[in-house]
Amino acid sequence: MTDTIAADAAVRTLRHHLAGSWVEPSGGQTLEDRDPATGDLLALVPLAGPVEVDRAVRGAREAQLAWREQPPQVRARALFRLRDALDAHRGELARLVTLDMGKTLDDATAEVGRGIESVEAAMAAPHLLKGQTLEGVARGVDVELVRQPVGVVAAITPFNFPAMIPMWFLPFALAAGNAFILKPSERDPLTSERYLELIDAIEEIPRGLVSLVHGAQDAVNAILDHPGIDAISFVGSAATARYVNTRGAERGKRVQALGGAKNSLVVMPDADPRLLAGGVTGSAFGAAGQRCLAGSIAVLVGTPEEQDRSRERIVAAASALRTGAGLDPATDVCPLVSAEARERLVGEIEQAERDGIAVVLDGRGDPGPGGANLGPTILDAIPPEHRVLTEELFGPILALVRAPDLDAAIAVVNGSRYGNASVIFTESGGAARTYRHRVEAGMVGVNVGVAAPVAWFPFSGWKDSIDGDLHANGDDAFAFYTRTKVVTSRWA
Numbered sequence: 282m283t284d285t286i287a288a289d290a291a292v293r294t295l296r297h298h299l300a301g302s303w304v305e306p307s308g309g310q311t312l313e314d315r316d317p318a319t320g321d322l323l324a325l326v327p328l329a330g331p332v333e334v335d336r337a338v339r340g341a342r343e344a345q346l347a348w349r350e351q352p353p354q355v356r357a358r359a360l361f362r363l364r365d366a367l368d369a370h371r372g373e374l375a376r377l378v379t380l381d382m383g384k385t386l387d388d389a390t391a392e393v394g395r396g397i398e399s400v401e402a403a404m405a406a407p408h409l410l411k412g413q414t415l416e417g418v419a420r421g422v423d424v425e426l427v428r429q430p431v432g433v434v435a436a437i438t439p440f441n442f443p444a445m446i447p448m449w450f451l452p453f454a455l456a457a458g459n460a461f462i463l464k465p466s467e468r469d470p471l472t473s474e475r476y477l478e479l480i481d482a483i484e485e486i487p488r489g490l491v492s493l494v495h496g497a498q499d500a501v502n503a504i505l506d507h508p509g510i511d512a513i514s515f516v517g518s519a520a521t522a523r524y525v526n527t528r529g530a531e532r533g534k535r536v537q538a539l540g541g542a543k544n545s546l547v548v549m550p551d552a553d554p555r556l557l558a559g560g561v562t563g564s565a566f567g568a569a570g571q572r573c574l575a576g577s578i579a580v581l582v583g584t585p586e587e588q589d590r591s592r593e594r595i596v597a598a599a600s601a602l603r604t605g606a607g608l609d610p611a612t613d614v615c616p617l618v619s620a621e622a623r624e625r626l627v628g629e630i631e632q633a634e635r636d637g638i639a640v641v642l643d644g645r646g647d648p649g650p651g652g653a654n655l656g657p658t659i660l661d662a663i664p665p666e667h668r669v670l671t672e673e674l675f676g677p678i679l680a681l682v683r684a685p686d687l688d689a690a691i692a693v694v695n696g697s698r699y700g701n702a703s704v705i706f707t708e709s710g711g712a713a714r715t716y717r718h719r720v721e722a723g724m725v726g727v728n729v730g731v732a733a734p735v736a737w738f739p740f741s742g743w744k745d746s747i748d749g750d751l752h753a754n755g756d757d758a759f760a761f762y763t764r765t766k767v768v769t770s771r772w773a
Contacts, residue, residue: 292322292324292325293324293325294306294311294324294325294326294327295314295324295325295326295327295470295471295474295495296327296474297327297329297333297337297492297493297494297495298477298481298491298492298493299333299336299337299340299492299493299494300336300337300339300340300341300343300488300489300492301340301344301487301488301489302488304333304336306327306329306495309327309328309330310327310328311325311326311327311328312325312326312328312467312497313325313326314326314381314467314468314469314470314471315619315651316380316381316383316651317382317383317615317616317617317618317619317620317651317653318383318605318606318607318608318615318616318649318650318651318653319606319650319651320620320650320651320652320653321651323380323381323471324470324471326467326470326495326496327495327496328467328495328496328497328499328500329464329494329495329496329499329500329503330496330499330500330503331499331503331506331507333494333496333500333503334462334494334500334503334504334507335503335507335509337462337492337494338433338462338507338509338510339509340489340492341433341460341461341462341489341490341492341509342432342433342460342509343489344460344487344488344489344490345430345432345433345458345459345460345490347487348455348458348459348460348487348490349429349430349458349459351458353406353407353410353456353458354407355485356406356455356456356458357403357404357405357406357407357456358485359455359483359485359486360400360403360404360406360452360455360456361404362483362485362486363400363452363479363480363483363486364397364400364401364404366479366480366482366483367393367396367397367400367448367479368397370475370479371390371393371394371397372390373475374389374393374444374472374475375389375390375392375393375444376389376608377444377471377472377475378392378393378443378444378469378472379607379608379615380471380608381443381469381470381471381472382440382441382443382468382469382618383569383607383615383616383617383618383653384568384569384571384607384615385568385607385612385613385615386607386608386610388567388568388607388615389444389607392442392444392445393444393445395445395448395733395736396444396445396447396448396449397448398735398736399445399448399449399452399453399736399754400448400452401736402452402453402736402737402754402755402758403452403453403455403456403758404452404456406456406457406759409756409759410428410456410457410759410763411428412425412426412427412428412765413425413426414426418769419771421771421772422769422770422771423769423770423771424767424768424769424770425767425768425770426765426766426767426768427765427766427768428457428759428763428764428765428766429458429763429764429765429766430457430458430459430762430763430764431457431459431511431512431535431762431763431764432459432460432511432512433459433460433461433462433509433510433511433512434450434454434459434460434461434462434510434511434512434513434514434762435461435462435463435464435504435510435512435513435514436450436451436454436461436462436463436464436513436514436515437464437501437504437513437514437515437516437517437525438450438463438464438465438466438473438515438516439466439516439517440466440468440469440571440618441568441571441572441573441618441675442516442572443465443466443469443470443471443472443473444472446516446753447463447465447472447473447476449514449516449736449740449753449754449758450514450753450758451463451476451491453754453758453759453761453762454514454762455486455490455491456759457759457762457763458763459511459512459762460489460490460491460492461490461491461492462491462492462493462494462504462510463476463477463491463492463493463494464494464495464496464500464501464504465493465495467495467496467497468618468619469618470495473493474493476493477491477493501525502528505525505528505529505532505534506528506532508532510534511534511535512534512535512536512537512761512762513525513529513534513535513536513537513538514536514537514753514761515536515537515538515539516538516539516573516753517538517539517540518540518541518673519540519541519673519699519745519746520540520541521538521540522538522539522540522541522747522748523538523540523748525538525748526538526748526749527748535761536748536749537747537749537750537751537752537753537761538747538748538749539573539740539742539746539747539752539753540742540745540746540747540748541573541673541699541701541745541746542573542574542575542673542699542701542702542742542746543577543578543670543671543672543673543697543698543699543701544564544574544575544576544577544578544699544701544702544703544704544722545576545577545578545579545580545682545693545694545697545703545704546560546561546564546565546576546578546579546580546703546704546705546706546730547580547582547684547687547690547691547694547703547704547705547706547707547716548561548579548580548581548582548591548595548706549582549583549687549705549706549707549708549709549712550582550583550584550587550590550591551707551708551709551712552591552706552707552708552728553706553708553728554594556706556728557591557594557595557706558594558595558597558598559598559730560704560706560728560729560730561576561579561595561598561679561706561730562595562598562599562602562657562730563730563731564576564704564730564731565577565579565599565657565677565678565679566599566602566613566614566657566677566679567614567731568615569614569615569616569617569655569676569677570674570675570676570677570678571617571618571675571676572731573701573742573746574701574702574724574731574732574733575675575731576679576704576730576731577673577674577678577679577680578670578679578680578681578682578693579591579595579679579680579681579682580682580683580684580690580693580694581681581682581683581684582684582685582686582687582689582690583685583686584685585683588683592641592661592681595659595679595681596641596642596659599642599657599659599679600642600657602614602656602657604616604644604646604649604654604655604656604657605649605654606649614644614656614657614677616649616651616653616654616655617653617654617655617676618653619653620648620651620652620653622653622675622676623648623652623653623654623655623676626655626674626675626676626678627645627655629668629669629674629676629678630643630645630658630660630678633660633663633667633669636664636667637662637664638660638661638662638663638664638667638669639660639661639662640658640659640660641659641660641661641681642657642658642659643656643658644656644657644658644677645658655676655677656677657677657679658676658677658678658679659678659679659680659681660678660679660680660681661680661681663680663681663682670682671697671698673699687712687715687716691715691716691719691720694720694721694722695719695720695721697744698744698745699742699744699745699746700721700722700723700742700743700744700745700746701722701723701724701742701743701746702722702723702724702725702726702731702732702742703720703722703724703725703726703732704725704726704727704728704729704730704732705717705720705725705726705727705728706728707727707728713727721743721744722742722743723741723742723743723746723747723752724740724741724742734754734755736754736755737754737755738754738755739751739752739753739754739755739756739757739758740752740753740754740755741757
């Protein structure tokens with residue numbers, strides 16, 4: 282996060298969208314939003330607090346009262362309109378993600394597509410909101426279970442997927458009959474601003490039902506503390522997820538808080554060389570490693586000779602990747618979100634060197650015009666329990682670990698406090714079945730570097746990768762955004 286600065290008349294200051302209207306910020310502090318590739322100042326981000334959050338909540342609660350009475354199929358039709366609007370602006374949104382967050386245009390286009398898939402999944406609301414009925418539980422007595430909206434929902438979303446993750450939450454919340462308040466990352470909020478402009482143009486979505494609140498810690502705390510917010514969805518670091526869940530639960534809110542990860546890629550000796558090279562490098566270095574599904578540990582299985590052969594393939598493939606601006610079609614590894622992020626990661630690499638860890642591929646070359654470039658970096662000969670093996674560094678840094686067999690590899694993976702995702706590269710069906718059965722991770726890939734579920738399935742991390750019981754997307758989304766009510770009836 283950059284230091285706060287005074288507003289500059291030559292640079293646009295973003296607006297909040299509260300209770301159905303765009304609202305100019307009433308003075309106060311702002312943060313810089315810069316293009317990671319060039320360092321150019323894109324906008325100033327206002328820092329909201331309790332006043333802005335309260336205004337959003339009041340408008341949301343009023344709009345939600347009428348929205349919840351709309352039939353599910355009517356709410357689904359509004360999502361059809363949203364889906365069409367997003368699809369029509371797919372290219373524009375992707376370029377906005379690249380400009381604001383930095384990722385390559387291909388990656389950004391895929392991200393926007395994943396967000397649209399979540400809208401498509403939520404359009405099944407008339408089916409997925411159905412309840413249950415049991416007749417005759419006693420003489421003349423019937424029991425029904427119905428699903429009703431929780432009320433006003435807020436989402437606090439991260440910088441690394443500014444297009445996709447808001448759509449993990451918004452369409453499902455609206456489909457279930459709720460109002461929605463979005464607090465995007467202050468590092469790259471331009472995509473969320475464009476989302477609100479597109480939603481504003483959809484007549485079927487009432488004004489005030491969706492609000493946009495910019496800001497940082499004060500805005501988050503105001504959301505957590507406001508009594509008019511019934512549920513909170515969050516994606517971010519593990520420490521912040523624990524904080525959001527704890528503070529929100531203490532105030533009686535329903536919370537789903539998706540946290541950090543330390544994902545392992547298990548490389549068996551029989552792995553297909555092409556799938557291995559592309560899968561590991563795409564997972565570890567795609568989006569500059571700024572994904573909660575990024576593979577940050579490669580567990581090389583087999584004899585020392587087999588382990589070395591796998592290492593050589595990974596290093597060779599990573600060495601061929603080009604680091605640069607996301608809008609450059611030749612770029613494989615985009616800039617980090619900020620120069621400060623690069624500085625932090627360079628410090629991690631330097632500390633690893635001081636601790637005797639071998640840097641077998643060093644990405645600390647040209648930081649680029651924006652000072653945020655960091656190329657693929659691979660570390661080997663790492664002491665057990667070193668922080669490069671235990672902490673989520675969130676950058677293009679891959680740690681190598683050796684294991685003599687599959688059992689030892691599974692022990693390495695399951696020793697992590699995180700359980701977001703894990704992947705195995707193998708041509709053995711038996712090894713793949715053993716792995717998927719025994720690994721302690723909510724999302725598992727077999728010869729797939731990034732085990733990201735499609736939107737009809739939940740994003741189901743385990744252990745310290747989530748605080749809460751229900752995940753984003755899939756059936757879990759409708760379970761989270763509704764409360765069940767059981768009605769027992771007897772008629773004379």
